Amino acid sequence: MSSQGIAENLRKIRERMARAAGRAGRRPEEITLVGVSKTFPAECIREAFEAGVRHFAENRVQEWEGKRGAVQDLPATWHLIGHLQSNKAARAARLFDCVDSLDDAGLAQRLDRARAPILSGRAEVPSAKKLRVLLEVRLAPEETKSGIAEAELPALAEKVLALPQLDLGGLMCIPPFLEDPERVRPYFRRLRELRDVLAQRLGRPLAVLSMGMSHDFEAAIEEGATEVRIGTALFGGRPAARE
Numbered sequence: 001m002s003s004q005g006i007a008e009n010l011r012k013i014r015e016r017m018a019r020a021a022g023r024a025g026r027r028p029e030e031i032t033l034v035g036v037s038k039t040f041p042a043e044c045i046r047e048a049f050e051a052g053v054r055h056f057a058e059n060r061v062q063e064w065e066g067k068r069g070a071v072q073d074l075p076a077t078w079h080l081i082g083h084l085q086s087n088k089a090a091r092a093a094r095l096f097d098c099v100d101s102l103d104d105a106g107l108a109q110r111l112d113r114a115r116a117p118i119l120s121g122r123a124e125v126p127s128a129k130k131l132r133v134l135l136e137v138r139l140a141p142e143e144t145k146s147g148i149a150e151a152e153l154p155a156l157a158e159k160v161l162a163l164p165q166l167d168l169g170g171l172m173c174i175p176p177f178l179e180d181p182e183r184v185r186p187y188f189r190r191l192r193e194l195r196d197v198l199a200q201r202l203g204r205p206l207a208v209l210s211m212g213m214s215h216d217f218e219a220a221i222e223e224g225a226t227e228v229r230i231g232t233a234l235f236g237g238r239p240a241a242r243e
């Protein structure tokens with residue numbers, strides 16, 4: 001994909017985002033576009049950055065380790081959105097600004113520990129900043145594997161809030177893939193309801209709802225998404241085998 005292709009794709013996506021926001025009486029600035037760069041080379045990330053994208057997401061720690069050297073100079077925010085194995089948690093905590101797919105208390109603890117200030121001699125080297133995390137909720141247990149069950153959400157949220165290096169931003173979901181976005185809409189609505197109930201229970205705001213991908217982001221925005229994760233509509237098609 002040429003850089004003009006990415007810039008042109010971005011322009012169209014932003015237009016559609018603005019229209020969806022308008023339909024819901026929201027301001028377009030409330031919604032962050034996260035470019036999902038998995039399987040695409042670092043040059044595509046740079047092109048998208050030059051076109052105006054400031055958030056990027058990868059789904060594999062190892063793939064990001066291979067690419068990040070080439071784009072480290074970009075002042076962007078880097079998200080992990082894929083399932084994280086516990087043996088990679090420490091690396092993930094150092095290589096990403098946000099982990100949007102947190103679904104396990106043990107994992108949360110490992111991320112927290114890896115992010116903690118390093119004690120060197122007597123001086124404390126402060127860690128850069130807290131790791132922003134989202135809790136991934138499994139809304140269709142029969143169809144998807146990752147994420148935690150709705151019933152376990154409050155307990156996990158409370159554990160995460162007790163960890164000093166983690167900043168609980170909100171919730172994320174990956175609904176089942178359904179061709180018709182209108183059939184995905186109920187999942188988006190459900191995530192927002194869960195967020196509202198959880199925020200009330202915790203007595204603190206949970207601003208972030210990460211939901212909506214290339215084929216359904218408009219419905220997600222209408223239902224309250226604050227972050228949409230866009231891969232193919234921005235970068236083009238991915239080779240199916242590597243998803």
Ligand SMILES: *Cc1c(COP(=O)(O)O)cnc(C)c1O
Nearest residue numbers: 036059081213214229230231232
């Ligand atoms: C790949 C991926 C996306 C982007 O999907 P597209 O359909 O290409 O926009 C979004 N979220 C997650 C978790 C993904 O793995």
